[in-house]
Amino acid sequence: DAEITQSPRHKITETGRQVTLACHQTWNHNNMFWYRQDLGHGLRLIHYSYGVQDTNKGEVSDGYSVSRSNTEDLPLTLESAASSQTSVYFCASGDDTDTQYFGPGTRLTVL
Amino acid sequence: QKEVEQNSGPLSVPEGAIASLNCTYSDRGSQSFFWYRQYSGKSPELIMSIYSNGDKEDGRFTAQLNKASQYVSLLIRDSQPSDSATYLCAVNPRGSTLGRLYFGRGTQLTVWP
Numbered sequence: 001d002a003e004i005t006q007s008p009r010h011k012i013t014e015t016g017r018q019v020t021l022a023c024h025q026t027w028n029h030n031n032m033f034w035y036r037q038d039l040g041h042g043l044r045l046i047h048y049s050y051g052v053q054d055t056n057k058g059e060v061s062d063g064y065s066v067s068r069s070n071t072e073d074l075p076l077t078l079e080s081a082a083s084s085q086t087s088v089y090f091c092a093s094g095d096d097t098d099t100q101y102f103g104p105g106t107r108l109t110v111l
Numbered sequence: 112q113k114e115v116e117q118n119s120g121p122l123s124v125p126e127g128a129i130a131s132l133n134c135t136y137s138d139r140g141s142q143s144f145f146w147y148r149q150y151s152g153k154s155p156e157l158i159m160s161i162y163s164n165g166d167k168e169d170g171r172f173t174a175q176l177n178k179a180s181q182y183v184s185l186l187i188r189d190s191q192p193s194d195s196a197t198y199l200c201a202v203n204p205r206g207s208t209l210g211r212l213y214f215g216r217g218t219q220l221t222v223w224p
Contacts, residue, residue, distance in 0.1 A: 031210040042216035043155070043199070050210070090154055094210045098143040098203045102154040 002027040006091050006103040014111055019078040021106050023091030029101075031094035032074040034058075034066065036087040037105075043090070049074055081110045115202050117215035124222055130187040132218050134200030137181070143203035144176055144183045145212065150196045158198075159185065190222040 004025040013019050025032065034046040045058030047066040055066050063085060065077045078085055088107050094100040114137040124130045132146075143162055147155035159174040161167045161183065167174045173186040183202075187194055197219045201212040 033210075040216075043214040045211070048211065096210070097160070098210050098212065099145065099157060099160055100201075100210070100212060101157065102147075105154050 004091060004093050004101055004103040006089075006106050008106060009104065010107050012109045012111065013081050015081060015083060017081050019081050019108065021076045021078075021089055021091075021108070023074050023076065023103060024072055025091075025093040025101075025103075026072065027093050027095070027101065028071060029093035029095055030071065031096075031100075032068070033092040033094065033100060034064070034074065034076045035090045035092065036060065036085075037090060038087050046076065046089075047074075078108075083110050086110045115200055115213050115215040117198075117200050117218045119216060119218060121219040121221055124190050124220070126190060126192060126222055126224050128190050128222075130190045130194065130220055130222065132185040132187075132198050132200075132220065133182060134184065134202075134215055135182045136200075136202045136204070136213075138202070138204035139178070139181060141178075141181075141202045141204045143212075144174070145201040146172075146174060146183075146185045147199040147201060147214075148194075148196045149199060149217065155199055187220075190220075192222050192224055195221050 007022045030051045033048040035043045049068040091103040092100040146159045149155045161174040171188045175184045197217040199217045200215040
């Protein structure tokens with residue numbers, strides 16, 4: 001069955017370190033998205049991609065970057081982790097009906 | 112401003128009752144509408160999508176869309192304790208890039224036995 005996976009599921013890191021969160025989907029979807037979810041803010045879009053070599057900034061992209069070298073993967077990199085980036089991160093992939101399917105999430109703690 | 116508003120709740124209903132969840136959106140030209148369910152500590156799970164005015168039924172769930180009034184609702188019939196979760200409304204506004212959704216903050220539903 002097609003699926004979307006994220007790794008690691010839990011991560012603790014220190015301020016200033018570079019962190020990469022992986023997202024892999026086997027739906028063969030062109031669209032992929034990264035969100036963060038915090039109490040009081042709901043889901044906020046970080047970056048998204050509509051295909052290989054395509055990346056776009058969302059509403060909270062500062063301090064984050066993505067690259068898309070193939071259809072299946074969209075890794076999210078925190079260039080220099082900050083305590084404000086402690087959050088739950090969700091990756092999603094989507095088809096041309098605007099429907100999005102979410103991965104299980106990564107809980108990131110920045111100390 | 113592309114806003115999606117939901118009553119944060121909590122909404123509490125007894126088992127077997129109808130739970131009604133509401134969502135309003137600011138962009139009159141919005142095209143696609145979705146309801147997601149999110150259990151505590153889990154990821155959002157798609158329940159329903161709706162694109163045209165009217166009702167769409169799937170089992171115990173009915174999504175209702177009224178574009179003139181700019182609201183979309185989700186009815187859960189014969190509510191069960193297992194329906195206790197946060198329900199997220201998501202909208203793709205007119206002019207938004209393909210596939211990009213704007214989410215409300217969610218309504219927390221509790222179904223008590």
